[in-house]
Amino acid sequence: MFTSDKFHTSQAVQVTESQRVVRRASTFIFVGSMALYVSTLIPSHWAQKLTTMAIATGLVSVSLRLDKLEESHKPYEAIAHQQSAASYQAWLNYAMQPPKKEAQVTQEIIKPTPTHPILKALYGLKLECDFVQELRSPSFIRTLIKPTNCKVSQVLATGQELQLELGLELPPVMSISKGAIAIDTPRPDRQSAKFIDYWQKSSKFEAAIGVDINNKLVSIDLSQPESCHVLGAGTTGSGKSVFLQCFLLSLLLERPASELGLLICDAKRVSFLKFKDCQNLIAPIMSQPDEAIDWLEQMVNEMEKRYQMFERLGVENIEGFNQRSSEKLPRILFLFDEFGDLWDSCTKVQVDKLENLIIRLGQKARAAGIHLVVFTQRPKKVVSPRLRSNCPARVLLTVPDSAESEAILGNKSFDGSQLLGRGDLFFNGDRLQALLADDSDFDKLTRGNNLQNPAQNVDLDNPSIVSTLVNSSIVVNSSSTLSTPLIKILEYAKEKDCFITASQVKSGIRLFRDSPVGEIRSYFQWLADHQHGVVRGEADMLEFSAQ
Ligand SMILES: Nc1ncnc2c1ncn2[C@@H]1O[C@H](COP(=O)(O)OP(=O)(O)OP(=O)(O)O)[C@@H](O)[C@H]1O
Numbered sequence: 001m002f003t004s005d006k007f008h009t010s011q012a013v014q015v016t017e018s019q020r021v022v023r024r025a026s027t028f029i030f031v032g033s034m035a036l037y038v039s040t041l042i043p044s045h046w047a048q049k050l051t052t053m054a055i056a057t058g059l060v061s062v063s064l065r066l067d068k069l070e071e072s073h074k075p076y077e078a079i080a081h082q083q084s085a086a087s088y089q090a091w092l093n094y095a096m097q098p099p100k101k102e103a104q105v106t107q108e109i110i111k112p113t114p115t116h117p118i119l120k121a122l123y124g125l126k127l128e129c130d131f132v133q134e135l136r137s138p139s140f141i142r143t144l145i146k147p148t149n150c151k152v153s154q155v156l157a158t159g160q161e162l163q164l165e166l167g168l169e170l171p172p173v174m175s176i177s178k179g180a181i182a183i184d185t186p187r188p189d190r191q192s193a194k195f196i197d198y199w200q201k202s203s204k205f206e207a208a209i210g211v212d213i214n215n216k217l218v219s220i221d222l223s224q225p226e227s228c229h230v231l232g233a234g235t236t237g238s239g240k241s242v243f244l245q246c247f248l249l250s251l252l253l254e255r256p257a258s259e260l261g262l263l264i265c266d267a268k269r270v271s272f273l274k275f276k277d278c279q280n281l282i283a284p285i286m287s288q289p290d291e292a293i294d295w296l297e298q299m300v301n302e303m304e305k306r307y308q309m310f311e312r313l314g315v316e317n318i319e320g321f322n323q324r325s326s327e328k329l330p331r332i333l334f335l336f337d338e339f340g341d342l343w344d345s346c347t348k349v350q351v352d353k354l355e356n357l358i359i360r361l362g363q364k365a366r367a368a369g370i371h372l373v374v375f376t377q378r379p380k381k382v383v384s385p386r387l388r389s390n391c392p393a394r395v396l397l398t399v400p401d402s403a404e405s406e407a408i409l410g411n412k413s414f415d416g417s418q419l420l421g422r423g424d425l426f427f428n429g430d431r432l433q434a435l436l437a438d439d440s441d442f443d444k445l446t447r448g449n450n451l452q453n454p455a456q457n458v459d460l461d462n463p464s465i466v467s468t469l470v471n472s473s474i475v476v477n478s479s480s481t482l483s484t485p486l487i488k489i490l491e492y493a494k495e496k497d498c499f500i501t502a503s504q505v506k507s508g509i510r511l512f513r514d515s516p517v518g519e520i521r522s523y524f525q526w527l528a529d530h531q532h533g534v535v536r537g538e539a540d541m542l543e544f545s546a547q
Helices: 009-041 045-082 085-096 117-124 152-156 159-166 240-252 289-313 318-324 339-344 348-364 385-389 402-409 439-446 463-469 484-496 502-508 517-529
Strands: 129-136 140-147 173-177 180-186 206-211 217-221 230-233 260-266 331-337 370-376 393-396 424-427 430-433 499-501 533-536 543-546
Touching: 117 129, 117 140, 117 159, 129 180, 140 152, 140 173, 152 173, 152 180, 206 240, 206 424, 206 430, 230 240, 230 402, 240 260, 240 331, 240 370, 260 289, 289 318, 289 331, 289 348, 289 370, 331 339, 339 348, 339 370, 348 370, 348 385, 393 402, 517 533, 517 543
Parallel strands: 230 370, 230 393, 260 331, 331 370
Antiparallel strands: 129 140, 140 180, 173 180, 206 217, 393 424, 424 430, 499 543, 533 543
């Protein structure tokens, strides 16, 4: 049975149709009667025929339509009996409206606007993402998100919009990390990573690089092929000098010269003053091309000499040699800071020499325990593909543009111009904060160990102490400048007003152990000539007293 609110759309259509039929029927009847009346006025035989035909057609149509109307009205008559007039009228009003399309039954899920500033900024760009995690490094905050209604590439392309929306000085650094998009924004409360909080003594030759997003110190082991030589770049203010100081400090602390010797070439001259008294230093800090080339040549000779020693003992590398032999060879680290400046002050011949010697060491010196660290402000100019391919560990601090980054990394994987400076760096696909060692850290950490002036504790009657303090297998030729350790010992002699014999030097200092007495004499003579003391005696009875 029908009820007023259950009437079907098709029935509503029938009612509108019936009304239309009634309207048309009355029109036809009116037109028919008019035509009949006109036909009585017109005498034409044809006009009468035509009019009669029209009337007949109209009347047939009317009767057909009325039949149809009668049929279609049947159910509504029944309804009319059953329903009250009011509800029928209500339904009729509804039914008279033009038929509507079926309403779509999709349920719209309305998400609230995200509150996280990054998600909100992306939402404003119609990119919806889910929050995954937030991590904090000392210098930046890493927000991990996952796109829900958009592609990863769309989010990665929003650097400048995010910079604008978040009011940042630089576009945020974006990458893929842990199956999510990582967006790094600077910490408003930037912290430094204090050297003393992270450094730990290691038996390996580990050098500190920086602190990662999980607050862990990342270091490299110089004995490993993938990190035996280091290439790095950083413009002024990037924190390059601080980085290199901490790098050295982490290697040298509590490590005697018998384990690690150090050579530093700093074209700027002032960045490594804290190390000038370090007993690991094999030669005074150099700054000139001829000094650097001279020492590079000596390192190449040392490397060749060591390979001969390895061959004799049937070992492959320094680790094997030190295990088998009673004589231990120290590793040697040769550090170049401001390599570009050094390069600029070289003649054409010196440039070729410098590059060839460095590449030769880069290719072969790892097994011999000789390591290179080469840093520059402008890598594009001085880092050739050959040099780069021989320095497997790459450290990128802030550089002016992507071309400088590419010169260090060898690819476009990261643009160092996005970094924040002050020790924010890129290493091995990761973003790290370099350590910061201040003067008090240096004092605290170096108290009683190898950065103190060794001459104060030298007892020249005890050759083993001298040997421990100045233990190096480097043979210095007489044209070289005097080594810092020897000067220290002579200063000690001066302080104590005592004589040092050539044999004491020979037995105590490996540096001179292979040297003929005549050569030692030439060092003594050099000191005397420079008014550091007097030389007495002959041959192995040679004595020197500091003035
Ligand atoms: N790891 C760090 N943590 C905190 N602050 C740092 C760090 N490294 C550098 N800085 C800050 O940045 C300043 C510049 O650092 P640094 O002298 O190492 O720069 P640089 O790259 O060597 O530049 P320049 O060649 O002009 O000396 C430092 O004085 C220090 O205030």
